[in-house]
Amino acid sequence: MRTTVQELCELLGGTLAGDGSVTIDDVASPETATSAHLVYTASAAQYRRLESRPGAVILDHETHQACPQTDADAPRILVGDPQATFIQAMLHFRPPAPRQQIGISPHAFVDPSATIGEDCNVHPGAHIGPDVVMGNGCDIHPGVVISAGCHIGENVTIHPNAVLYAGVRVGNRVIIHATAVVGADGFGYRLEQGRFAKIPHTGTVILEDDVEIGAGTTVDRAMIGATVIGEGTKLDNQVMIAHNCRLGKHNAYASQVGFAGSVTTGDYVRCAGQVGVADHAHIGTGSTLGAKAGIRGTVPDGETYHGVPAGPEREQIKLHLTLRKVPEMRSQLGQLVKQMQQLQEQIDALTGCRNDSAAA
């Protein structure tokens, strides 16, 4: 797919700066690019850090002006949104493989009572249980287990060895990655005469449209109603969402985040990695939880919280900076105690003196 920079420029709707006859045959990262590669930089700072010698660079007009082009520099494709344009270029050089059309494999197990929509691929070794209903255009990869009575929307992709327990409801265009588990029992017991008795979990999980669930992520079913992952919400790998949580729309959580039971969130909530949220907490719309934060209670809309226990970013930064001063504060304190003694001695001397003169 060798393409000249000139041709790329036209394809991508950019403005050429430099030699358009250079030929490019792939995209690359700024670290590893060689002279046949196209890269992008998102800012002038990033452009200046560029160590490799790519064949061409996508950048925005601002960077172009901030970093005047010399003869030694690669030709440039100037655009408004370098990342978006780069993704376009990536799909030009690496067109996605056409979707396979294998239909329902004879090596898959599909219960006779299941209803499979049109244009679905059910790969060898996949398992579709009784009374499952699946919309059109789904890809069910090898080793996937969809248990009895699940409802699957249209154009859903479920990657290998993922598991849906019975009765889970999955919206349209949902992507579930390998070994994710949706709908296992919530973790609830009653201690009866010294033994744990399991609390039955007769609720379910609802994944709304356009949800993406990462590899190894687990979403437990509710006790009565539904654990809900709101429309467009994306969970990275190894995330845990416990029973009865109700996540809003367009949330995005990095890996190894854990939510205890009955947590609710607004829309556009972001969590960095390894955040933990205690049961019944509420995370407001547009708020952000910093890496490893430990949350309890309520995070107001639009706030950024850090720390364990977490608090507003500004407070936490101040607290952290101050805590670093504690060793210094300690030696200051020691000095004050000494000075105080000296002052006391001086005063005692003065007082003694006065008394002397008074006595005199």
Next chain:
Amino acid sequence: MRTTVQELCELLGGTLAGDGSVTIDDVASPETATSAHLVYTASAAQYRRLESRPGAVILDHETHQACPQTDADAPRILVGDPQATFIQAMLHFRPPAPRQQIGISPHAFVDPSATIGEDCNVHPGAHIGPDVVMGNGCDIHPGVVISAGCHIGENVTIHPNAVLYAGVRVGNRVIIHATAVVGADGFGYRLEQGRFAKIPHTGTVILEDDVEIGAGTTVDRAMIGATVIGEGTKLDNQVMIAHNCRLGKHNAYASQVGFAGSVTTGDYVRCAGQVGVADHAHIGTGSTLGAKAGIRGTVPDGETYHGVPAGPEREQIKLHLTLRKVPEMRSQLGQLVKQMQQLQEQIDALTGCRNDSAAA
């Protein structure tokens, strides 16, 4: 399954307060109940927070007295233990599906040398290796892999795609959730001439009776003896128990808890989410580890530990509250330094004065 409140009351062994002719057709959570739903509240405080308008409420006699019933209030079913009674009602409205009787599926792979008890279901795509011995009444779901020589007790349930490595021993009534892995090699290497040499792990894992293992949880095999999960102990999802740990009975750990090697625990230990325990630590009977705690050494019986590194709850709370005062302490310190200078100046003035008068 429409049932009048009067009928429910009899069924559940409660005392009716209000109109027994109201008909109910399901249980619901307090947040989402409508007029055909039964809910429960565990306390007067919870009753007062009730926002929905359910058809009937299960509560205890104390709540009934603390919250006098008016005409606007739903009929009440008064009982001693509202949660237990509610679970009974849930099973009335949502009777569990009868256990499937599929026997050993021709689409499962069962090694000829394996011994399967009576009344077992081995679902399509399950794999039973050589010399496995399985008791009566087990449910082995699709994609489960039970490797060579495992011993499985009676009435064990193993959910889809869970994996048992060779030689693992599982007690009676154990439940293993989807994609859990029991018996992988412990993480042990010797650095020999700059390369890691794997330490062979010839031990095993023992899951005692009534253990429950969450989805995605991993329990590694011991180097020589056995990693043991004690009777009745429950592990939530994505928990990690490393080689040679020996957990006591009736422990309960929330999700994403990690135990390093050779940790021992007493009975009735509880861990909140994301706790980490260092190798060779001991957690005493009846103790509780707070969310995200980092444990090293010994936690005495009956203690509650918090923090990283963790300490007794009372100390940790005091420490945390005091740390929050550090910014205030810092400005106090600054002020003291200033005052000290002023005092010194005043004293110097006095001393100078005295010297003057002495000189005079």
Next chain:
Amino acid sequence: MRTTVQELCELLGGTLAGDGSVTIDDVASPETATSAHLVYTASAAQYRRLESRPGAVILDHETHQACPQTDADAPRILVGDPQATFIQAMLHFRPPAPRQQIGISPHAFVDPSATIGEDCNVHPGAHIGPDVVMGNGCDIHPGVVISAGCHIGENVTIHPNAVLYAGVRVGNRVIIHATAVVGADGFGYRLEQGRFAKIPHTGTVILEDDVEIGAGTTVDRAMIGATVIGEGTKLDNQVMIAHNCRLGKHNAYASQVGFAGSVTTGDYVRCAGQVGVADHAHIGTGSTLGAKAGIRGTVPDGETYHGVPAGPEREQIKLHLTLRKVPEMRSQLGQLVKQMQQLQEQIDALTGCRNDSAAA
């Protein structure tokens, strides 16, 4: 496999101290050994803590001298490296099962376009996709899914239900444990008009020679190039390595460690459990990250970092010890404030006195 201590001594190349006629039939851990068991202790301290009564003990010459042998003591096998010798003994009493020779099971699914080397075992229920190329001597266990176009080296072991997404490259002698997932999409989105648009990930994952990947661990594919796990690097269970990370050689990470995107490491890096590393961080060669550490930026070569946010060990220890003094500092501060007032009063008295006398 009953063996006298004399015979063992010869087999293991050690020096006998005590009765060589004692017979041993297995190895055991120091906690559970009985009179027919062989144990080892790595130090005199460990030897003194020995509570069980084993039939024989492997120890080094130093321990032998530090703990003089009495008639009551078990016979000893003196060697230079007790752990290494003990592993040899363990393999004598518990020889590893001979590698199975099942070939390509008719119950496995192998795409006709895949190339499988000689002497490979592909177990029932394993799935080998189109265009996969696999070297000689590999063991592919039940339920493993190797997607289209993966390249697998020689003598690779992949445990049950592990998943390789398309195009992943695996070196020689790599071990991948059960339910691990290699090559899922990196977690990257662009927020476009209020909705997350998925950034295509056309890169791959490279596992170099002698890598070991723990159960439930996930390694995501790069956006363009490759996420790389360097030669000889070992990842424990439930570790997460995000897109575009490049790990050096002979790293070892304990369980539940999480690396965000584009992290790089040198060689011989060690991470204790539950460490989190922020995106684009660099961890220098030979450095160690303490349990639960939260890393950002650069960790220099050979350093040990602890804490959140993490810093050099010495600083962190000092900081932690000082923070524990804060309650004490606070009461000291309160006392200083009081003393200061008293001093002021005394000075005021003196000043008043002086003024009086001046006025006089």
